[in-house]
Amino acid sequence: MRSLLARACSALAVLTVVTGATAPATASAAPSAPAPAPGAAPRAPFSCAGDILLSAGLETTRLHRGVAVTGGLSFTPIGPPSARYDAIGLNPADRYTYAIRSQGPGWNLLRIDDAGAVTDLGTVGLPTPILGLGAYTAGAFDTAGNFYVAGGSDNLLQRIDVNTRTFTTVTLSQNLGGVDDFTYRGGYLWGVSATGALTRIDPATGTVTVYAAVVPPSVTGYGGAFTYGNGDLGFLDNAGLLRRVSVTDPLTPVFRLLSTQTTVAVSGNVDATSCFVAATDLGVVKTGPATVRPGGTVTYRLRVTNHGPGPSSGWTLTDQIPAGLTDAATTSPGCSVTGGNLSCAGGALAVGAHTDVTVTGTAGPGTPSFVNTANVRGNDPDPNPANDSSTATTRVADLTITKRQEGPATVDPGAKVTYTITVTNDGPLAYTAGDPASITDDLSRVLDDARYNGDARATSGTVRYDNPELFWSGALAPGASATVTFSVTVNARTFGNLKLDNTVVSDIPGSNCPEGSRDARCTTHGKVKAKDKDKAEKPVEDTRKDTAAHTAKGPRD
Incomplete structure (x- = not known):
């Protein structure tokens, strides 16, 4: 029997409707003695309506029926406690659950009906596992009705014929190394160790392949494994979590952890199986x-x-x-x-x-x-x-703003400088009169060297000037644009820093010109020619790139 820490949740095997039966094992066979005749005939088999069956107990074992609920699984007991068993699996051929008795004389094969009643079919003659806990802890059926059991740590896999109660030993290519349970899917047995690595076992050849870090590591280990009706794998963390994993192709698998669910807290010698057949x-x-x-x-x-x-x-x-x-x-x-x-x-x-x-x-x-x-x-x-x-x-809404200074970047004192601002609604939302697009252009860094001419106009919407800021707002359908133009006249004699730096901003979400934007389309940089030598020596070198126009469009939808 596995320890309480290692078995808080345990071996889940499953009836699946995955096509393809396992080929007969070719590894060395160990002959087994015939079992005695079965006991009393069992009652009805399991309906396979999607329940999950859980067996648990320290000195005795009792079966529980589980159903999926919001966020996890819920279990209720069925049938009386019986002799302790482990490594259970549900046989697709007859829909009864089978298990290996974990106490008493020998490793007897047990059959369990839908009421939880246990029938002892007698010994199969299995050898005692050498490594690990010295008991059979992992069990699963393939689609042909072959019952596979293993100790979880050594390199021997036993294939049982439940009809003749005989077994064949398959020697694995390496020890299982802490795989407490496995499940059948697509010609392979699959199990997870406490490290989170997933082990694939080929029961036909004995080849073992390990895939690292498929699920998160577990302090208490993964005691149970089963296959959903759609082929996903379920692994029970003994701490009370269920990891659901998809496998794209059993031969060259790609794994994805789909979900982590909560399961009921249980203790003792725990095992489980599930059954899904209805489409x-x-x-x-x-x-x-x-x-x-x-x-x-x-x-x-x-x-x-x-x-x-x-x-x-x-x-x-x-x-x-x-x-x-x-x-x-x-x-x-x-x-x-x-x-x-x-x-x-x-x-x-x-x-x-x-x-x-x-x-x-x-x-x-x-x-x-x-x-x-x-x-x-x-x-x-x-x-x-x-x-x-x-x-x-x-x-996502997209508003593109572009500003340019018409004419040369460097202008003479007394010259008129015209600015053009284009506002484009790249969609997909429309700006309306009640919820308009808008821009603000602060002329402070221009007006120390020039004066506003009061001539702002727009092709649509409303434009106004409130010294030193120019404002525009208006409706814009997806794909539509509005153009705002205005001008300044450079001072003839009195100057500031001889720079005509100007930035337009917009607080509309999705604009390329929010406050603090570094988008070059939002800013123009002009210069005023120095009128005399003294004035030419005073301006501080501007390390920013001088340009008269910033019309290149940036990345777009």
Whole structure:
């Protein structure tokens, strides 16, 4: 029996509907003695309606039936306590659960029915595991009905024929090294050690492959493993957490940690198995605003719907929040946002029923659009994966301002200098009379060497001057522009610093010219020719680039 610390949650094996049976093992075989005739005939097999079966106990073992609920799993006991057993798995051929007795004479094969009643089928003649705890702790069936068990630390895998109660030994290419449980999926057995590394076992050849850091490390270890109806893998952290992992291809796997859920706290000799056979088409539709202004709130609604034909036993919803959408949060039950990822765990969902999840964030600056995709993963086999994902796109408002000084960059005393400011709504939002676009142009650094001519005009909107600032505001449809022009006349004799520096700003979210912007399109730099030698020596060298026009457009949507 594994220690309480190492077995707070344990071996989950599962009935899956993944195609392909395991080829017969070719490793060395150890003959086994025939078992005695089975005991009393069991009652009904398990319905395989998506429950998860958990066995636990110190001196005796009792079966529990679990169901997915919002945020995790809930268990209730079924059947009376019985002799202690371990390494359980559910046989897809007859839908009974089988286990290895962990006390008493020999390593007897047990059969368990849907009421939790245990039938002792007698000894199989298994050898005692050499390494680890000296007991069989990991168990799983393949799709052909072969029952695989192992001690979790040595390099021997036992394949049991539950009908003849005989076994074959498969020698592995390396020790399992702390894999307390494994599960079958796509021709391989999969298990996780306390380090978070995932181990893949080929039961046909005995080849063991280890993939580092697939799940977070665990102080107490991973005691249980199972396969969801859709092929995802579930690994139980003994501390009471369930890690759900997707595998793109068993032969050349790419892993993704989909969710972390809460499980019930249990103690003692713990093991589990689960059963998913009924097809359920879950789909998700994500909706959100088509447009938003920088700094605005974006709210997405994710609707999970069961399209049938069977009821859903549970589901996981994931959504990677796009970069630039800050302060992402959710108040939906069973959901959390961690490290920019939304993760939700939901319970049963009847045919035709739906549930909604919302997540909000703030549109940060400098992002032209947010493309956001949500994915739903049902616990049950899904006949229509095409509707398992949904994408919403939100464009961010964009206002481009360009200012230029007409004519040469250096002008004579007494010359007239004309400025042109172009304001363009790059969309997608319209600026209206009630919510207009606007700019402010502070002429302070020009008026020490020139005077405003009072001739500001605009092609649309309203322009006004309040010394020393020029203001414009107006409606702009997406794609429309407004042009503002005005002029100054350079002083003939009295000068300031001989520089005509001028910057336009806008407090409209999405503008390229906010206060403090370094966008060259927002500023013009002009100079006044010195009238005499004394004046020519006084101005301080300006290290900024002199230019008369800044009309080049920067990066755009």
